Amino acid sequence: MAIHADKNPNHPVENPPNPPLLKGGFSSSPVEKDTSSSPPFEKGGQGGISDFSNYTLPDEHGHFGVYGGMFVPETLMHPLEELRLAYAACCADPNFQAELDADLRDYVGRPSPLYHAERWSRELGGAQIYLKREDLNHTGAHKVNNTVGQALLAKRMGKTRIIAETGAGQHGVASATVAARLGLECVVYMGEVDVARQEANVYRMRLLGATVVPVKSGSRTLKDALNEAMRDWVTNIDNTFYIIGTVAGPHPYPMLVRDFQAVIGREARAQMLERTGRLPDALVACVGGGSNAIGLFYPFLNDREVAIYGVEAAGDGIETGHHAAPLTAGRPGVLHGNRTYLMEDANGQIIETHSISAGLDYPGVGPEHAWLKDSGRASYDAITDAEALAAFHHLTRTEGIIPALESSHALAYAHKLARTLRPDQNILVNLSGRGDKDMHTVASLDGLVL
Amino acid sequence: MSRIAQRFQQLQDSKRTALIPFITAGDPTPQITVPLMQAMVSAGADVIELGVPFSDPMADGPVIQRATERALAQGVSLTAVLEMVRQFREHDGTTPVVLMGYLNPIEVMGYAQFAQQAAAAGVDGALIVDLPPEEGHDLIALMKAQGLDLVYLLAPTSTAARIKLIGDVASGFVYYVSVKGVTGAGHLDTAAVAAQVGAIKSLIPLPVGVGFGIKDAETAAKVAQVADAVIVGSAIVSQIETLAATPERIPDTIGNFLAELRQAIDAVDCSVTSRAAE
Numbered sequence: 047m048a049i050h051a052d053k054n055p056n057h058p059v060e061n062p063p064n065p066p067l068l069k070g071g072f073s074s075s076p077v078e079k080d081t082s083s084s085p086p087f088e089k090g091g092q093g094g095i096s097d098f099s100n101y102t103l104p105d106e107h108g109h110f111g112v113y114g115g116m117f118v119p120e121t122l123m124h125p126l127e128e129l130r131l132a133y134a135a136c137c138a139d140p141n142f143q144a145e146l147d148a149d150l151r152d153y154v155g156r157p158s159p160l161y162h163a164e165r166w167s168r169e170l171g172g173a174q175i176y177l178k179r180e181d182l183n184h185t186g187a188h189k190v191n192n193t194v195g196q197a198l199l200a201k202r203m204g205k206t207r208i209i210a211e212t213g214a215g216q217h218g219v220a221s222a223t224v225a226a227r228l229g230l231e232c233v234v235y236m237g238e239v240d241v242a243r244q245e246a247n248v249y250r251m252r253l254l255g256a257t258v259v260p261v262k263s264g265s266r267t268l269k270d271a272l273n274e275a276m277r278d279w280v281t282n283i284d285n286t287f288y289i290i291g292t293v294a295g296p297h298p299y300p301m302l303v304r305d306f307q308a309v310i311g312r313e314a315r316a317q318m319l320e321r322t323g324r325l326p327d328a329l330v331a332c333v334g335g336g337s338n339a340i341g342l343f344y345p346f347l348n349d350r351e352v353a354i355y356g357v358e359a360a361g362d363g364i365e366t367g368h369h370a371a372p373l374t375a376g377r378p379g380v381l382h383g384n385r386t387y388l389m390e391d392a393n394g395q396i397i398e399t400h401s402i403s404a405g406l407d408y409p410g411v412g413p414e415h416a417w418l419k420d421s422g423r424a425s426y427d428a429i430t431d432a433e434a435l436a437a438f439h440h441l442t443r444t445e446g447i448i449p450a451l452e453s454s455h456a457l458a459y460a461h462k463l464a465r466t467l468r469p470d471q472n473i474l475v476n477l478s479g480r481g482d483k484d485m486h487t488v489a490s491l492d493g494l495v496l
Numbered sequence: 497m498s499r500i501a502q503r504f505q506q507l508q509d510s511k512r513t514a515l516i517p518f519i520t521a522g523d524p525t526p527q528i529t530v531p532l533m534q535a536m537v538s539a540g541a542d543v544i545e546l547g548v549p550f551s552d553p554m555a556d557g558p559v560i561q562r563a564t565e566r567a568l569a570q571g572v573s574l575t576a577v578l579e580m581v582r583q584f585r586e587h588d589g590t591t592p593v594v595l596m597g598y599l600n601p602i603e604v605m606g607y608a609q610f611a612q613q614a615a616a617a618g619v620d621g622a623l624i625v626d627l628p629p630e631e632g633h634d635l636i637a638l639m640k641a642q643g644l645d646l647v648y649l650l651a652p653t654s655t656a657a658r659i660k661l662i663g664d665v666a667s668g669f670v671y672y673v674s675v676k677g678v679t680g681a682g683h684l685d686t687a688a689v690a691a692q693v694g695a696i697k698s699l700i701p702l703p704v705g706v707g708f709g710i711k712d713a714e715t716a717a718k719v720a721q722v723a724d725a726v727i728v729g730s731a732i733v734s735q736i737e738t739l740a741a742t743p744e745r746i747p748d749t750i751g752n753f754l755a756e757l758r759q760a761i762d763a764v765d766c767s768v769t770s771r772a773a774e
């Protein structure tokens with residue numbers, strides 16, 4: 047794609063910080079330099095990392111500083127190594143990239159538009175807000191960018207069965223969709239609580255031919271669905287490909303999901319330059335596991351003047367303890383194969399989370415976000431259920447766009463941020479999904495049963 | 497020599513196969529765990545694996561998941577489990593106790609704290625399901641410094657290179673997971689297990705225990721023919737579950753079950769020994 051000239055000489059567009067192809071991060075040498083000169087895990091400071099041009103994290107064992115890694119039972123170690131090698135081979139294969147690009151264009155509908163929410167911006171009375179319209183993708187969210195990529199990988203590896211975990215159901219739908227297209231068996235694990243609150247998506251998955259298994263263990267939400275999917279994978283490793291839906295899990299998942307989602311940021315960066323002649327002043331994205339956020343952030347990491355904000359779910363409020371904001375209010379630990387910030391009790395047990403949006407209701411977060419937080423390159427804050435709902439209604443009424451409740455957290459934060467900026471400044475918000483799946487939830491708050 | 501190494505040495509000298517039961521600490525009540533451990537020793541357990549409850553037991557099947565949930569409902573923490581071992585040690589100085597669990601509770605306690613407190617309580621080793629050697633350097637060093645053994649899982653998917661890698665850090669014994677799957681899974685293929693145990697023994701010098709899929713005296717006897725230790729978990733824990741309302745009956749019931757397994761294993765050992773003597 048032809049990209050208009052950048053007005054800022056410090057940011058030659060011809061030479062973006064990351065190669066436009068998938069970047070697997072297989073060379074580890076610059077990593078040591080990065081991490082040893084300024085260990086991101088020394089808390090409190092800014093980390094002092096000023097040069098992201100050689101950013102190649104994770105290292106070959108999947109570490110982002112102290113985060114990430116491969117904390118899994120022995121049975122999975124070799125299969126994960128096979129996956130890493132298969133992915134490396136795909137990254138090096140132009141045919142794979144061409145096939146992926148064609149699928150993203152013809153099946154997903156990329157590039158997704160960049161939309162200037164002029165009326166909403168005017169009402170907020172501050173910065174201009176631009177929306178990256180991932181809600182317009184096939185299946186209605188960013189999730190499909192990743193499932194299309196992983197499905198191609200599964201096909202290359204000769205796997206005949208797909209499994210996935212899902213919270214809001216968006217990743218489950220996106221997995222069932224690609225499985226239907228490739229004629230693969232598909233089993234989706236979903237917490238019983240989420241099955242109840244995302245009925246429409248459960249029905250969509252079944253229409254697509256997937257088996258939806260309600261998970262009854264633990265808190266019966268996304269984290270338990272992930273446990274159950276891991277158990278399935280350990281058992282059926284020979285023919286099964288596990289499509290993880292976010293940048294969590296053991297290496298290489300956080301890396302490969304990020305690489306597949308980074309198309310969001312690559313497009314958006316070029317679109318902002320083309321539209322406004324410069325980079326945005328700030329990026330805002332919601333963070334559940336963190337895949338839509340890292341997808342937007344990653345290609346901007348070396349653009350130091352671009353402020354980066356990740357938005358977690360504050361639920362009833364951080365002070366109530368009923369939330370899903372590990373970066374804001376948690377601490378580091380190990381869950382689901384990686385070290386990251388977690389919501390846990392004093393004994394290291396994972397605690398139940400709360401958010402109005404099923405897709406953010408997760409006690410962990412992708413390890414790269416943990417690293418970006420400690421390094422100071424990105425800031426993380428949280429938005430309550432009530433604030434997200436207000437933004438949901440506000441955008442719907444002023445722009446005619448019904449956002450997903452997850453994305454509404456990013457919108458609510460952008461709303462606050464916009465008021466602190468000037469009208470000639472620009473905020474780029476990732477509108478990660480559309481709100482159709484949330485009609486039941488929102489209607490029931492209005493006392494309606496659909 | 498560690499208590500675990502000593503125990504395996506004795507077993508080898510007398511040509512016997514070890515019986516290693518697994519229970520989840522605090523299931524169904526914290527009060528029953530120490531008496532249950534004692535009953536298992538009386539019934540012929542050689543080493544005890546004590547599960548440390550964790551909220552997200554990703555490698556466990558439904559039976560042990562539910563045991564974990566019962567224990568967590570009683571607030572059983574890693575600290576509480578160490579206290580149980582300390583109490584057990586007041587009356588038993590010889591039976592090795594291996595903790596089995598997940599990394600996060602140890603991570604939160606702190607590696608140095610854990611190694612020091614586990615050793616002080618009389619723990620002999622730990623099997624940390626989600627800590628492969630690649631991620632374990634710091635904890636391994638701290639545990640070794642306290643004389644604690646590190647027991648590792650080996651799986652049907654472990655390559656020769658991985659078996660060697662694990663052999664370099666493991667001590668006490670290794671635990672071969674006989675099926676691809678979670679605890680409580682499956683169906684044991686004795687011939688395949690025998691081949692794999694042989695392959696492991698050709699690569700590393702440690703005793704090899706076999707677990708997953710051992711349900712009764714018959715399967716225990718089959719495994720005893722090929723392994724240095726027979727490890728039984730879900731079959732015990734599901735009996736505990738049926739007695740959850742009457743915990744006082746658990747030590748006797750489990751003791752009787754283990755005695756049956758012991759007998760079956762000893763019968764195999766005897767025939768193997770006499771054959772060898774011919």
Ligand SMILES: Cc1ncc(COP(=O)(O)O)c(C=O)c1O
Nearest residue numbers: 216334335336337338405452479
């Ligand atoms: C529309 C939408 N946005 C965001 C998320 C959160 O996931 P992540 O943080 O991985 O982007 C979800 C998850 O289901 C989602 O459906």
